[in-house]
Structures are given as structure tokens and as C-alpha cells.
Amino acid sequence: MIVAKHGITACPLRSFRLLVSVKRARYHHASKHIDLFNDRNWIVKRPRFLNLPENEHSKLDTFQFNFDKIESKNIYMQDSSFKDNVDKAMQFVYNEKLSSLDAAQVPIKNLAWLRLRDSIYSQLKDPKRQVQTYVPSISELIHPSSPDNIITLLMNCNKISNTIWKAILKNGQSNDIKTLDKFIHILQQAFHYTYEQEILPMMTNTDDTDGAHNVDITNPAEWFSEARKIRRHIIMHIGPTNSGKTYKALQKLKSVDRGYYAGPLRLLAREVYDRFQNEKVRCNLLTGEEVIRDLDDKGNPAGLTSGTVEMVPLNQKFDVVVLDEIQMMSDADRGWAWTNALLGVVSKEVHLCGEKSVLPLIKNIVKMTGDKLTINEYERLGKLSVEDNPVKGGIKGLRKGDCVVAFSKKKILDLKLKIEKDTNLKVAVIYGSLPPETRVQQASLFNNGEYDIMVASDAIGMGLNLSIDRVVFTTDMKYNGEELMEMTSSQIKQIGGRAGRFKSKSPSGDVPQGFITSFESRVLKSVRKAIEAPVEYLRTAVTWPTDEICAQLMTQFPPGTPASVLLQTIADELEKSSDKLFTLSDLKNKLKVIALFEHMEDIPFLDKLKLSNAPVKDMPMVTKAFTKFCETIAKRHTRGLLSYRLPFNLLDYNCIPNESYSLEVYESLYNIITLYFWLSNRYPNYFIDMESAKDMKYFCEMIIFEKLDRLKKNPYIRKSFGPTRGQLPPSKRRSHT
Numbered sequence: 001m002i003v004a005k006h007g008i009t010a011c012p013l014r015s016f017r018l019l020v021s022v023k024r025a026r027y028h029h030a031s032k033h034i035d036l037f038n039d040r041n042w043i044v045k046r047p048r049f050l051n052l053p054e055n056e057h058s059k060l061d062t063f064q065f066n067f068d069k070i071e072s073k074n075i076y077m078q079d080s081s082f083k084d085n086v087d088k089a090m091q092f093v094y095n096e097k098l099s100s101l102d103a104a105q106v107p108i109k110n111l112a113w114l115r116l117r118d119s120i121y122s123q124l125k126d127p128k129r130q131v132q133t134y135v136p137s138i139s140e141l142i143h144p145s146s147p148d149n150i151i152t153l154l155m156n157c158n159k160i161s162n163t164i165w166k167a168i169l170k171n172g173q174s175n176d177i178k179t180l181d182k183f184i185h186i187l188q189q190a191f192h193y194t195y196e197q198e199i200l201p202m203m204t205n206t207d208d209t210d211g212a213h214n215v216d217i218t219n220p221a222e223w224f225s226e227a228r229k230i231r232r233h234i235i236m237h238i239g240p241t242n243s244g245k246t247y248k249a250l251q252k253l254k255s256v257d258r259g260y261y262a263g264p265l266r267l268l269a270r271e272v273y274d275r276f277q278n279e280k281v282r283c284n285l286l287t288g289e290e291v292i293r294d295l296d297d298k299g300n301p302a303g304l305t306s307g308t309v310e311m312v313p314l315n316q317k318f319d320v321v322v323l324d325e326i327q328m329m330s331d332a333d334r335g336w337a338w339t340n341a342l343l344g345v346v347s348k349e350v351h352l353c354g355e356k357s358v359l360p361l362i363k364n365i366v367k368m369t370g371d372k373l374t375i376n377e378y379e380r381l382g383k384l385s386v387e388d389n390p391v392k393g394g395i396k397g398l399r400k401g402d403c404v405v406a407f408s409k410k411k412i413l414d415l416k417l418k419i420e421k422d423t424n425l426k427v428a429v430i431y432g433s434l435p436p437e438t439r440v441q442q443a444s445l446f447n448n449g450e451y452d453i454m455v456a457s458d459a460i461g462m463g464l465n466l467s468i469d470r471v472v473f474t475t476d477m478k479y480n481g482e483e484l485m486e487m488t489s490s491q492i493k494q495i496g497g498r499a500g501r502f503k504s505k506s507p508s509g510d511v512p513q514g515f516i517t518s519f520e521s522r523v524l525k526s527v528r529k530a531i532e533a534p535v536e537y538l539r540t541a542v543t544w545p546t547d548e549i550c551a552q553l554m555t556q557f558p559p560g561t562p563a564s565v566l567l568q569t570i571a572d573e574l575e576k577s578s579d580k581l582f583t584l585s586d587l588k589n590k591l592k593v594i595a596l597f598e599h600m601e602d603i604p605f606l607d608k609l610k611l612s613n614a615p616v617k618d619m620p621m622v623t624k625a626f627t628k629f630c631e632t633i634a635k636r637h638t639r640g641l642l643s644y645r646l647p648f649n650l651l652d653y654n655c656i657p658n659e660s661y662s663l664e665v666y667e668s669l670y671n672i673i674t675l676y677f678w679l680s681n682r683y684p685n686y687f688i689d690m691e692s693a694k695d696m697k698y699f700c701e702m703i704i705f706e707k708l709d710r711l712k713k714n715p716y717i718r719k720s721f722g723p724t725r726g727q728l729p730p731s732k733r734r735s736h737t
Contacts, residue, residue: 049114051121056114064117065091067124074124075155081179086154089183090117093191108551112195116147116187119194123151135159141182142168142638142685147190147198157182170684180299217553217573220543220582221368224314224344232345232371236326236362237353239378241497242514248376249322249351253304254281256319262309262341264325264334264462266290267436271465272306286311288615289677309337310613314546318347325462326354326362327490327538332586335542339582343369344546357490361538364581382500382512386528390518391472395422401469403454405495407478409433409663415455415474417711429708430456430464433617433667435674437701438708439464461494470515471499476526492530544585544613545570547606554605562598563608564591596623597630607633614678621646621668622675629679632686640689641676641696651699656706659713666704673697 049056053069066087067076076083098113123129131152141160144153157165162177169181221228237245250272253259263269266287273292276283285292286307294302309323321341329338342350342365350371352362359375366373391397395418398404404419406412409431416427428442428451439459445451447467458478460466476492477484500514516531518524545553553566564587571584590612597603597611611633616626625646632639642648650669655661673696680687 049118051125052114052118053121056117065094067117067120070121070124072125072127074127075130075151076124082155085180085183088180089187092184093187096188097191108199109195112191112199115198116150116191116194119147119190120150123148130155132156138164138168141165141186142189143636144186144189144193147194150186150190153186154183157186167688168685170680170688170690178299217545217549217570218576219368220339220574221343221365223546223549224340226315226346227344228369230346230348232347232369233349234342234362234366234371234373235349235351236359236373236375237351237378238356238359238375240355240380241494242382242500243378243380245376245378246322246324246353248378249324249353250275252349252351253320253322254279256303258303258316258318259320259322260304260312260318260345260347261306261322262312262324263306264309264328265436266308267440267464268324268462269306269308270436276304276306288681289674291681309341310334312337312341312345314340314344314346316346318345320349320351321345321347322351322353324353326352327358328354329358329541330361330538332542333589334585336544336585339541339543340546342541343543355490355494356535357538359537361541361581365541368581380497382514384497384500384514384516384531386496386524386531387470387515387517390521390524394519395419398423398425398453398472399470400425400449400452401467402472403456403460403466403468403470403498404472404474405456405458405460406474407457411474412455412457413663413711417713419453419455425452427451427453427455430454430459432457432459433671434459435667435670435701435704438704441705442708458491458495460498461491466498468499468514470517471496473516473518473523473527476523476530486526487530488536489530489533490536492527496527496531540581540583542585543574543582547609550606550609563594563605563612564598567591592618593626596627597634600630600634602634602636603630610682614675615671616675617668617671619664619668619671621665622671625672626675629675629687633679633683636686638686638688641673641687641693642689646672648696651696651703656703657710663704663707666700666707670697670700670704673700 056064066083070077076086094113098109129149129151132155134152134156136153136156136159138160140149140153141157141164144150158179165177165182169177169185235249237249239245250261253261254276261269261272263272266289269285269287273283273285277294282294282296282302282304284294284302284305284307286305288308288310296302309328312321323338323341326338326342329335329342331338342352342362352358356377363373395415398419404415406415412429412431416429419425419427428446430439430442434442442451442454443464443466446454447465454460454466454468460468473492473495476487478487478491479485496516497514499516500512516527518527550566553570554561567584567587567590571587574582574584593614593616594608594612596616597608603611611630614626616622625644628644646669647665648669650661650665673693676687676693677690677697680690680693
């Protein structure tokens with residue numbers, strides 16, 4: 001069964017204004033402090049259900065999937081195939097949208113479910129509304145705008161060609177479009193419409209409340225009520241790089257029926273997916289840009305999934321969830337994904353893999369959640385030594401198997417060119433803005449010996465298998481986006497620990513050994529001090545409000561309130577928390593992205609919050625393209641990637657030797673293409689023609705690889721990014737890959 005992945009569909013601005021207008025008298029100005037967190041006087045005004053059987057509308061927590069309680073003749077009772085597809089599609093919608101929700105948690109969505117069923121019952125009772133001669137328009141199929149016509153759409157959906165359905169469902173891999181796929185799409189869209197256009201606008205101020213808003217915003221653990229209903233077993237696997245901690249957790253994951261591996265990079269998620277597939281362990285792949293379902297002969301997806309941490313579904317139940325690189329929960333930009341996953345996954349066991357620095361923070365969080373905690377500590381599999389002296393002879397003293405570490409693209413490419421000029425060594429490069437596939441290619445060329453030296457940024461700190469004998473630091477300073485700062489001991493340990501990785505024991509029984517050094521005595525002394533330094537323990541976890549929390553809070557603001565005001569208010573409230581265990585994700589980067597589309601009134605409030613998490617690199621061409629993509633969402637257009645006026649004509653073989661078209665141009669194009677995939681997974685009805693986008697992505701990767709391989713001069717030689725001290729700052733990254 002192939003089913004398109006759907007995000008929340010757009011809600012017109014007038015609905016948002018209706019949601020919040022009832023609060024205008026109480027909240028005079030958005031910039032003033034608003035006591036959002038003690039107000040319990042809100043709830044959904046319950047709609048009337050005239051066609052539901054009594055046992056369904058009497059309470060909100062009764063869920064049915066079939067429609068058997070109808071005495072009159074209708075297509076549902078007379079056509080067994082139609083009935084079977086409707087029942088399965090309804091169950092799919094329930095599993096996707098409501099399986100982990102209940103009336104006490106999110107009454108609004110439950111009411112939308114009942115409203116949809118009431119509408120279907122109404123149509124099945126009325127033979128005049130079951131028209132078999134109707135040919136639906138494409139726009140009706142993409143966005144069904146009348147749930148009261150849903151049965152007619154289902155009856156006639158096969159009158160639209162599979163070529164069109166293939167585009168609607170984003171199914172570029174198969175021509176086998178099943179009727180069930182079409183039913184699921186139509187019913188999912190009808191549910192979205194019912195929820196956003198009929199139920200949400202009914203929100204009003206009332207004295208009738210069941211405590212649905214009873215959430216302590218200063219305690220993010222309370223944002224995830226389903227996870228708080230069970231006592232989970234948190235199992236920590238802590239240790240240095242190359243200690244086998246992740247391997248141990250994956251062994252447990254393979255032994256269960258339902259599980260998720262959450263990695264920090266698309267590279268790692270793909271690596272685990274490929275490993276499981278090679279071991280004949282069924283596994284899906286789920287990242288921001290790529291979804292692969294491992295389906296059996298009955299169309300059922302695998303129970304295990306490997307994906308990026310941002311994609312962990314918090315509304316599904318698991319036996320085991322593995323959160324890799326858990327120390328990233330303190331990262332100012334992306335840490336929210338680890339924190340929310342730790343607090344919110346509904347899993348019997350949650351395995352955390354990472355550095356010892358996160359241990360006290362996890363202990364404090366577990367006290368808050370009431371879960372059970374087990375700690376497993378690991379030692380490094382092999383020796384790691386800091387050499388006594390810098391590399392003798394500078395660049396000419398490098399040897400095969402060395403990895404030279406620098407922190408800007410200019411410096412990295414400078415080193416590549418200089419090493420290849422002054423020695424007979426062939427150099428591979430890895431840095432953050434390279435496509436993940438290119439990084440894998442470069443790593444493979446280095447690992448198999450075709451390239452002798454690796455020159456890399458801290459992008460090697462996680463996510464790549466590298467056969468490095470020795471790590472050579474060029475500096476102990478790194479640009480943090482504003483100024484050059486000394487690297488922390490944790491950062492140096494993470495990078496230096498890559499030396500000696502993935503080396504098995506020799507026949508003589510020798511333990512694999514890694515070495516760390518530098519070109520300068522001062523830098524070497526600083527690196528040695530960091531490697532020998534005690535653990536620097538993390539103090540706070542970065543978090544980000546869920547869509548449900550934002551949906552509740554948005555009703556407290558006047559119409560037209562900028563998203564930035566809501567975020568700043570939440571940040572202020574978290575700051576008031578006495579223990580200050582949590583902090584909000586870096587608003588500076590979020591607000592920079594929000595500024596690109598905040599003026600677009602036709603993008604709903606919740607969609608603006610969703611778009612603030614888009615992986616937009618700080619490159620002029622990328623931000624310009626992202627703005628155009630947001631305009632597509634605002635206008636509700638349907639467009640392929642090639643319909644945008646962007647320089648895709650540069651994806652040409654003839655451009656490879658042309659040094660006028662630099663690596664940065666192609667890195668920008670690559671980010672634009674991956675952004676398009678990211679948006680398509682969330683807005684599949686607006687961003688289509690994935691086949692062309694895949695071809696362009698592959699071609700862009702190939703050109704970047706060839707550009708690197710044929711590099712004759714540094715394309716960044718004339719660029720200036722700010723203050724320097726032997727290093728130029730890298731492009732700021734907001735990548736989820």
C-alpha cells in the first residue's frame with residue numbers, strides 16, 4: 001500500500017482571526033505580558049451530531065471504523081469492495097491522526113473525527129447523494145472542500161487517470177495506484193478540512209471545560225500527556241567515541257516488533273536503514289526529505305523505522321526507541337528535537353546513546369517524568385594518544401591515513417590544494433554544506449585508499465565511518481556565528497575521538513590505536529589540555545513547543561499577532577521556571593527564517609511555526625528560493641520545482657570545468673532542492689513532480705563531486721565572512737541532514 005505523507009493543510013486567515021477575536025477585549029496589546037498560563041476558560045463548543053449512532057456520539061472516546069448501523073440500501077452495504085476500502089481507509093486515518101489522543105488531551109480532533117463520521121452516515125442514508133455518474137475535478141481530489149460530498153468522491157475517484165493520481169499521491173516509484181490509496185487520501189483531506197474549517201472556528205469562551213488547557217507551560221514534561229501515562233524505562237549508554245554504545249542499543253532495537261532509531265543526520269539514519277536491510281531486518285526510512293516504506297506482500301509497513309530525530313512520531317506506541325547523540329539536546333538550534341523526543345515518545349524502553357556530559361541533566365529530567373533509569377557506561381574500544389610533538393615538516397610531514405581538521409570551507413579547500421601541490425598525496429574533503437551523498441563518496445574514497453588524506457571540518461564528529469589513523473588539528477578556535485571562540489573540551493574530544501575508529505584487532509592481538517596532533521605547539525598544548533580535561537556537564541535542555549501547545553496558546557492573542565511574539569512569550573515563561581532546566585530553541589535563527597514569510601497573511605499561524613523549522617541555509621540564493629516556496633503555500637498553488645525561475649540551467653555537464661560557477665552555487669542549488677523535498681513531505685499537494693526533483697538532486701551531487709575532484713583554485717579565496725585569526729567563519733548551518 002502506497003500512501004502519500006500529508007502535513008496539516010492550510011487554514012484561511014479568517015479562521016485564525018475568528019479563533020482569537022473573542023480574546024481581544026481581555027488582551028489589549030501583544031507586546032504586553034499576558035497571563036496565558038492560568039486561564040482555563042476555553043473549550044470547543046460541541047457540534048450537533050444528527051446521524052451518528054447513539055453509542056458513538058454519547059462520549060468522545062468511542063471510536064468506530066465501519067458504518068454498519070444503516071438500514072437503508074446503499075453502496076457501502078451492497079458493494080463489499082467499496083465497504084472494505086472505506087473501513088481500512090478510516091482505520092488508517094484514525095491511526096495516523098488520533099491513535100494516541102483521547103478526549104482529555106485533544107478534544108478538538110476527536111470532534112473532527114465524529115463530525116466526519118456523522119457526514120458519511122448522512123450521505124449513506126440518502127440514496128440521492130450517492131451519484132455514480134459524476135466525474136470529480138482534480139482540485140476536488142487534491143483538496144476536498146465539502147465533506148458532505150465525500151461518498152460521491154469515493155465512488156468516482158477511479159474515473160481520474162492513475163497518471164494524475166500518481167502526481168497527487170507523490171508516488172514516483174510505482175504505477176500500481178490502488179483504490180485504497182485514493183480512499184485514504186480523500187478521507188485524510190476531508191478530516192483536515194473538517195478539523196480546520198468547521199471545528200476550530202467553533203472555539204469560543206465558555207465556562208464548560210474538561211481541563212484540556214490544564215498544561216503547565218513552564219514544565220515541558222507536561223506537554224506530553226500520553227508519555228506521562230506510562231512509566232518508561234530509560235536506558236543510558238554513555239561513553240566516548242568508538243565505545244560500542246550505539247551498537248548495543250541497535251541490537252535491542254532489532255529484537256522488538258515496533259521501534260525507531262533516531263539519528264542526528266540523514267546519513268546516520270540511512271546507514272542504519274541499509275545495515276538492517278542487509279541483515280534481512282525489515283525497516284522503514286523516515287527523514288525530512290526522504291520516506292521509504294518497507295511493505296510486505298499485504299501492504300503492511302515494517303514495525304521498525306530508522307530516521308532523523310526531528311521525525312520521531314510522538315503519537316505512536318513503540319517497544320524500543322533509540323535516541324543517538326543525546327548530548328545534542330543542549331544544542332541551541334536543533335536540541336529541541338532530542339528533548340521533545342526524550343519527553344514525549346510513548347515507548348516501553350528509551351535507549352539514550354551519548355557522552356557522559358549529559359548524565360546529570362538526564363537524571364534531573366527523569367525525576368520530573370517519573371520514569372525508571374538504568375545507566376550503562378562503556379570504555380573506548382582501543383587506545384587514543386596525543387602525540388608529544390607537532391607534525392614535523394608541516395604539510396610535508398603528513399602521512400597516509402591522516403585527517404586534517406579546519407573550520408571554514410576556504411581553509412579546507414586551501415589545505416586540499418596546498419597538500420596536493422606540495423606532496424604526492426591525494427586529498428578528500430568533508431564539510432557541513434556538502435551534500436550528504438558527496439560526504440559519503442569522499443569518505444569511501446578515503447577509507448578504501450584511493451585518497452590518502454582527509455581534510456574536514458567538525459562534520460566528521462558524528463555520522464561517518466572513517467578509517468582515520470591520526471587527527472591533525474590546524475587550530476583550537478572556531479567561529480560561533482558572531483566571533484572566534486576557543487573550542488570546548490567536549491568538541492575537541494568528539495573530533496579527536498575519530499582517530500583509530502573502525503579498526504579491528506590485528507592477528508597479533510594488538511589493540512587499535514588512534515593519535516592526535518597539530519601543526520603548531522600552541523594548538524597541540526591546547527588540544528592535550530582538552531583531551532585530559534574532566535567532563536563538562538550540560539546544564540539545560542533546549543525545547544520547542546508542540547503544535548498542540550501552540551494551537552492552545554494562539555487563541556490567547558489578538559488577530560494578526562506575529563509568530564515571534566508567541567515564541568518570545570513562551571521563552572519568557574520558561575525563563576521564569578525556578579530550576580531553569582529547559583530553555584527555548586535559539587530564537588535568533590528561528591526569527592531570521594520566520595522573517596522571510598511572516599508578512600504573508602495567507603499562511604496560517606501554525607504553518608508559520610512549522611516553516612520556522614525548515615532547513616534553510618544562510619545563503620542568498622537559498623533564502624530567495626525559500627521565500628518563493630512560501631508564496632506557493634500562501635497562494636495554495638501546485639508547482640513543480642522546474643516551474644520556479646531559479647538557475648537550474650547550471651545543472652549541465654559543460655559547467656563542470658567552468659570555474660565561473662563555483663562550488664557554493666551548486667551547494668546552494670542542492671539546498672534548494674532538498675528544501676523542496678522537505679516541503680513536499682509536509683505540503684504534498686503544493687509541491688509535486690518528485691521524479692524531476694530527484695533527477696536534479698542526483699545531477700547536482702554529481703557536479704559537486706566532479707568540481708571537488710577537478711579543483712584547481714579555491715572558489716572562496718575572495719570571500720570575507722568577518723573577523724579572522726587564521727580561520728574564516730563557515731556558513732551558518734541549519735541543516736537536518
